Amino acid sequence: MRKIALSTIALLVVLSFAYAEIQAPAQAKKPVFIDIPQSTVRATSQYAPYYYFSSEPISIMTSFYDYMIGSYNGLPLRAIPGEFGGGYFMVYQGRCAPDSTRKVYYTYLDQSGFVISNSEISDSSATEGYPTMTIDPVSGKPMYAWHTDVDHDGKQEVVFVADAFMDDFPGLFTNYQTIVDNPTQITAPNGVVTGDNQFIWPTATIGPSPIAGKRRVYVATRNSRSHVPNNFPSENVLIAYADIDGDMIEEGIPAVWNYTSVPTFDLWNVDTENWRRPFTTFCADDAGNIYYIGYHDSRDLDGNPFDEPDVHVMKCDNFGEGTWTMMTASGHIPAWIPEGPPWVEPHFYDEDGNPYEPGDLYWAIQNSSHVNAVVDRSGRIHFPALWALSSDTSYYPNMQYVKQLIFDPATNEVSIHEVYPIKHPDNTADYECYHPWDNEPPWGEAEYIQVDGEWHLDINAMWPFCHWDRTAHESSMMAHYNNIKMSKPNQHSWTVMVWQDCNRAMLYDQSDDPGAGFSPDIMIAVSPNNGMTWKDPICLNSLDVPQLADLTPMWVYPVDEVVYAGVAHNPKEGRDYHMGKVGLMFYDDNTWGSYELYPPYHDNNDGGEVMFMELTIAFEPAGDADESLASAPGIGILKGNFPNPFNPETTISYTMPAAGDAKLGIYNLRGQLVRTLVNEPKAGGDHRVVWDGKDDNGDSVTSGIYFYRLETGKHSQTRKMMLMQ
Numbered sequence: 001m002r003k004i005a006l007s008t009i010a011l012l013v014v015l016s017f018a019y020a021e022i023q024a025p026a027q028a029k030k031p032v033f034i035d036i037p038q039s040t041v042r043a044t045s046q047y048a049p050y051y052y053f054s055s056e057p058i059s060i061m062t063s064f065y066d067y068m069i070g071s072y073n074g075l076p077l078r079a080i081p082g083e084f085g086g087g088y089f090m091v092y093q094g095r096c097a098p099d100s101t102r103k104v105y106y107t108y109l110d111q112s113g114f115v116i117s118n119s120e121i122s123d124s125s126a127t128e129g130y131p132t133m134t135i136d137p138v139s140g141k142p143m144y145a146w147h148t149d150v151d152h153d154g155k156q157e158v159v160f161v162a163d164a165f166m167d168d169f170p171g172l173f174t175n176y177q178t179i180v181d182n183p184t185q186i187t188a189p190n191g192v193v194t195g196d197n198q199f200i201w202p203t204a205t206i207g208p209s210p211i212a213g214k215r216r217v218y219v220a221t222r223n224s225r226s227h228v229p230n231n232f233p234s235e236n237v238l239i240a241y242a243d244i245d246g247d248m249i250e251e252g253i254p255a256v257w258n259y260t261s262v263p264t265f266d267l268w269n270v271d272t273e274n275w276r277r278p279f280t281t282f283c284a285d286d287a288g289n290i291y292y293i294g295y296h297d298s299r300d301l302d303g304n305p306f307d308e309p310d311v312h313v314m315k316c317d318n319f320g321e322g323t324w325t326m327m328t329a330s331g332h333i334p335a336w337i338p339e340g341p342p343w344v345e346p347h348f349y350d351e352d353g354n355p356y357e358p359g360d361l362y363w364a365i366q367n368s369s370h371v372n373a374v375v376d377r378s379g380r381i382h383f384p385a386l387w388a389l390s391s392d393t394s395y396y397p398n399m400q401y402v403k404q405l406i407f408d409p410a411t412n413e414v415s416i417h418e419v420y421p422i423k424h425p426d427n428t429a430d431y432e433c434y435h436p437w438d439n440e441p442p443w444g445e446a447e448y449i450q451v452d453g454e455w456h457l458d459i460n461a462m463w464p465f466c467h468w469d470r471t472a473h474e475s476s477m478m479a480h481y482n483n484i485k486m487s488k489p490n491q492h493s494w495t496v497m498v499w500q501d502c503n504r505a506m507l508y509d510q511s512d513d514p515g516a517g518f519s520p521d522i523m524i525a526v527s528p529n530n531g532m533t534w535k536d537p538i539c540l541n542s543l544d545v546p547q548l549a550d551l552t553p554m555w556v557y558p559v560d561e562v563v564y565a566g567v568a569h570n571p572k573e574g575r576d577y578h579m580g581k582v583g584l585m586f587y588d589d590n591t592w593g594s595y596e597l598y599p600p601y602h603d604n605n606d607g608g609e610v611m612f613m614e615l616t617i618a619f620e621p622a623g624d625a626d627e628s629l630a631s632a633p634g635i636g637i638l639k640g641n642f643p644n645p646f647n648p649e650t651t652i653s654y655t656m657p658a659a660g661d662a663k664l665g666i667y668n669l670r671g672q673l674v675r676t677l678v679n680e681p682k683a684g685g686d687h688r689v690v691w692d693g694k695d696d697n698g699d700s701v702t703s704g705i706y707f708y709r710l711e712t713g714k715h716s717q718t719r720k721m722m723l724m725q
Contacts, residue, residue: 025479028297055113055614063094064607082686084140139246207284208643236265338446468505491639577618
């Protein structure tokens with residue numbers, strides 16, 4: 001883990017690049033490929049958690065749209081809370097025939113993974129795409145947004161609709177609203193006005209509202225139009241927000257939308273002297289803050305880098321109505337480049353052909369434009385990404401590894417945490433993160449291998465993309481095919497991170513090595529503690545996993561939160577574990593490689609299948625008194641309350657490990673009982689109860705801190721909340 005103090009500055013912005021519905025692949029650094037001897041490529045995960053398929057892969061629809069079937073920066077698969085029936089909602093873009101109009105579809109699956117409904121959301125004849133969704137945590141109703149040309153003026157708009165979803169019946173769509181009507185006018189902080197902006201590619205999230213009894217929905221959109229010279233892409237953002245509740249959705253009352261943009265991004269979008277391209281994503285916390293977090297490339301118009309921190313966190317308080325501030329940090333990690341024995345030639349050279357000097361190379365974020373951000377149970381923001389061995393002008397694609405930025409709003413600090421691979425716990429060598437030529441003791445001594453009479457660094461290579469061919473689409477494959485997604489830590493602090501790796505397929509193509517295989521690997525890393533540490537990833541592919549036989553899985557998205565699934569026996573360790581269900585949406589590509597991207601990877605649009613599957617994964621040991629669901633580290637029977645702070649009411653969610661008596665009470669700071677909300681037998685599973693801010697006498701209590709405590713006989717837990725009048 002690496003911590004970096006952040007500098008806080010006031011913020012300003014706008015964006016734009018020439019219209020293209022598929023995001024531009026422009027990269028500032030040049031990829032440099034080195035010849036890694038194939039015998040040095042090692043297998044991936046070794047100590048992955050126990051899992052089993054609770055729902056084997058099923059086809060949702062045959063689709064002839066084969067690129068990024070969900071949103072670029074969101075999770076299009078959502079778990080339905082148990083109190084609303086459980087199961088999943090998913091949303092995706094697809095074509096039902098090779099020459100048909102691309103449409104947005106929703107799917108409703110029950111708790112067993114059976115498809116109850118799958119249909120187009122709208123009856124529009126216009127092309128639709130890049131959908132996003134969120135679910136109201138209080139009413140359980142899903143909401144969707146996507147972009148489409150509503151008014152047929154050649155500009156895409158962003159459309160929003162909610163599903164009334166009553167009595168387990170989906171598809172009751174009410175109030176289709178155009179919430180971003182392009183072209184949109186933006187005034188940058190320097191006074192420059194642009195009127196041709198096209199904000200598309202929506203990402204939706206939900207948080208508390210300043211209006212009692214409502215939640216605030218945010219839909220962040222990014223500009224496909226740039227005003228930087230040479231039309232270099234520099235996507236600024238426009239965020240639409242509105243306050244909703246379940247009654248509004250059921251009664252068809254349209255939401256009232258307001259808007260905010262990030263001033264710094266707006267300024268970058270019209271900068272005529274320098275080029276900054278942000279790679280960011282969006283989230284909201286439970287305290288009324290919204291965030292845009294990510295990294296950016298900084299260059300002059302000749303492509304020369306200038307010295308400024310590459311990591312930025314844009315924060316707006318007061319439910320999106322406050323002032324935007326920017327926190328910056330460096331995401332660079334110093335690299336250890338071994339000098340090597342005298343008979344080994346250097347491996348890394350600058351553009352002039354000279355070996356790099358110490359300090360010239362570092363690990364930096366690269367190829368991480370299709371990621372999401374989540375907020376954990378402690379309010380920290382997580383941004384998963386790839387770190388590559390880099391210089392100021394180039395990077396080494398053979399060496400890209402999965403890590404994450406974690407921003408802590410309480411300290412204004414960013415931590416860089418390793419996900420996979422990680423530096424071995426016993427490795428105390430004087431360098432900060434995993435290095436791919438130091439995989440075994442003695443630590444701190446680079447490993448070398450002789451191949452065909454020549455000595456080389458023994459490098460553990462990865463290829464964390466969902467395709468193997470770096471030359472695809474005019475060598476823009478890495479920009480188009482990166483896709484790392486992370487679920488929000490659930491009430492037990494469990495989360496997963498999902499990406500794909502095609503190193504074995506690359507090896508197979510280059511050498512026809514029978515020990516490899518021509519198939520993309522799905523990698524699922526598991527964390528039991530809010531994403532602070534990770535286990536070796538589960539690796540799924542069509543070669544080793546019978547359930548995926550004959551499948552080519554692409555564009556894999558995990559569910560937004562892991563669903564608690566009870567206790568099961570883990571035969572790998574001979575003991576019981578607390579299990580979590582992880583739904584996955586993906587695309588089974590009939591011909592590996594995208595037809596939709598330019599130039600197409602193959603000549604015939606033969607499509608594929610939109611798919612769903614579900615794994616049940618072991619997260620925490622169980623079976624001993626001190627390892628129960630309530631007492632295991634990071635695990636709790638109280639899920640939390642939403643919103644928090646609140647006025648005048650909040651919904652408290654809790655889990656019963658088994659059927660039995662439940663008592664849930666509200667206490668003041670003196671420990672005095674204020675209100676008894678539950679005092680009766682309850683079934684095992686998830687439950688909710690609303691506190692309206694009143695005591696047992698029906699009188700409203702004063703503003704302040706209150707505690708709520710759940711007792712189930714064997715277990716008890718207490719959490720804190722704040723009432724704001």
